[in-house]
Amino acid sequence: MIITIGRQLCSGGRNIGKKLSEELGIAYYDKELIAIAAKESGLNEKFFEKADERTQKGVSAGLFGSRFQFMGDATIAYGWLSNDTFFKIQSDVIRSLAEKQSCVFIGRCADYILRDRKDCFNLFLSADKEERINKIIESQNVSVEKARDIREDADKKRAAYYNYYTNKTWGAAASYDICINTSLFGVDGTVSLIKEMITKSMTIHKNI
Amino acid sequence: MIITIGRQLCSGGRNIGKKLSEELGIAYYDKELIAIAAKESGLNEKFFEKADERTQKGVSAGLFGSRFQFMGDATIAYGWLSNDTFFKIQSDVIRSLAEKQSCVFIGRCADYILRDRKDCFNLFLSADKEERINKIIESQNVSVEKARDIREDADKKRAAYYNYYTNKTWGAAASYDICINTSLFGVDGTVSLIKEMITKSMTIHKNI
Numbered sequence: 343m344i345i346t347i348g349r350q351l352c353s354g355g356r357n358i359g360k361k362l363s364e365e366l367g368i369a370y371y372d373k374e375l376i377a378i379a380a381k382e383s384g385l386n387e388k389f390f391e392k393a394d395e396r397t398q399k400g401v402s403a404g405l406f407g408s409r410f411q412f413m414g415d416a417t418i419a420y421g422w423l424s425n426d427t428f429f430k431i432q433s434d435v436i437r438s439l440a441e442k443q444s445c446v447f448i449g450r451c452a453d454y455i456l457r458d459r460k461d462c463f464n465l466f467l468s469a470d471k472e473e474r475i476n477k478i479i480e481s482q483n484v485s486v487e488k489a490r491d492i493r494e495d496a497d498k499k500r501a502a503y504y505n506y507y508t509n510k511t512w513g514a515a516a517s518y519d520i521c522i523n524t525s526l527f528g529v530d531g532t533v534s535l536i537k538e539m540i541t542k543s544m545t546i547h548k549n550i
Numbered sequence: 551m552i553i554t555i556g557r558q559l560c561s562g563g564r565n566i567g568k569k570l571s572e573e574l575g576i577a578y579y580d581k582e583l584i585a586i587a588a589k590e591s592g593l594n595e596k597f598f599e600k601a602d603e604r605t606q607k608g609v610s611a612g613l614f615g616s617r618f619q620f621m622g623d624a625t626i627a628y629g630w631l632s633n634d635t636f637f638k639i640q641s642d643v644i645r646s647l648a649e650k651q652s653c654v655f656i657g658r659c660a661d662y663i664l665r666d667r668k669d670c671f672n673l674f675l676s677a678d679k680e681e682r683i684n685k686i687i688e689s690q691n692v693s694v695e696k697a698r699d700i701r702e703d704a705d706k707k708r709a710a711y712y713n714y715y716t717n718k719t720w721g722a723a724a725s726y727d728i729c730i731n732t733s734l735f736g737v738d739g740t741v742s743l744i745k746e747m748i749t750k751s752m753t754i755h756k757n758i
Contacts, residue, residue: 350724468724513723516558516676519731521723526751535750542743543734 343368343444343540344462346452348504348512351496352477353469354524354532355448361533363446371439372448379432393428395449396499397506429507449500453518454508463540466518467532470525551576551652551748552670554660556712556720559704560685561677562732562740563656569741571654579647580656586647587640601636603657604707605714637715657708661726662716671748674726675740678733
């Protein structure tokens with residue numbers, strides 16, 4: 343069983359995904375994918391971090407002028423690798439992990455990368471605007487105005503990344519199996535709801 | 551309890567809403583709203599039908615050149631009434647019905663019209679593209695190409711109408727409490743899922 347979770351910033355996606363994986367006894371991959379992709383490819387983790395959930399446009403400013411990066415003894419031309427390359431490496435990692443075991447994947451277009459599998463349950467989590475802004479204020483210690491900018495910017499970047507690499511629309515109901523406003527159910531409520539949905543969808547498909 | 555259902559054409563919204571209302575023993579309003587709005591306002595039902603879930607742009611072609619409509623004995627300048635007027639009348643009807651009883655409302659921006667109520671559960675239903683196209687072919691006896699156009703056109707019109715009258719985005723997960731791909735659960739499965747969600751959301755809110 344594969345569960346993919348697209349999510350708005352501060353919608354509780356990480357906590358919900360983690361709890362879900364624990365209760366179902368299956369693997370969980372969020373930022374963990376970066377370390378694995380780095381290890382598999384032999385490329386430095388920092389470059390995957392820079393490219394993480396961003397399109398080329400989003401990171402080119404950061405990489406421009408620093409195509410040659412110093413890393414310990416080696417000066418390597420990582421700047422010449424495009425984000426598409428990092429995406430391709432990460433996609434291979436996601437596919438290979440999904441083949442080995444049941445897992446929860448957070449973000450990174452996993453729903454699209456695994457689109458040919460029949461055992462994927464694709465979720466999207468949103469939350470009320472005000473709740474998200476309050477969480478950003480708390481966690482990043484910023485003003486309301488700044489928190490609003492951070493929220494908007496994060497949504498734009500995630501949408502740009504998802505829409506660029508998939509032929510679907512980030513956050514659009516039609517791109518997922520189920521979308522849930524987590525403000526309505528909380529972390530525990532959402533986890534239990536998702537578990538019920540998975541059971542129901544399995545029962546229905548077994549009956550067909 | 552108020553349940554509002556936004557839906558893609560051929561996602562089963564009507565059947566699901568109707569069944570839900572029957573099982574919960576509450577009222578159901580879809581096209582019924584047109585007749586009620588017409589009766590309440592004293593205006594002819596046909597004009598509400600023309601304006602139904604469309605923006606001014608969507609109907610102006612139809613009304614242009616026919617501002618004076620013959621209806622029995624009376625020639626009346628209904629063309630001069632804008633779609634905003636029809637929307638306003640229908641909104642009043644929706645608010646008044648919701649005050650009197652529990653109901654299910656299909657489409658017509660009911661989620662936005664009733665946004666100040668705390669007892670609304672706002673759903674959006676989608677379905678797989680191919681399933682929707684097959685349903686259109688069956689129900690309207692058209693070619694695949696024509697069915698594709700009908701689907702696309704319906705989505706565009708509903709989105710234009712919703713986005714114009716609300717400050718939200720039609721079909722975007724963040725505009726609703728829950729979005730469900732009905733292809734995964736079928737009519738009965740979706741109905742039973744919605745009932746469970748409503749119970750769960752009520753329990754959670756009671757516990758807070």
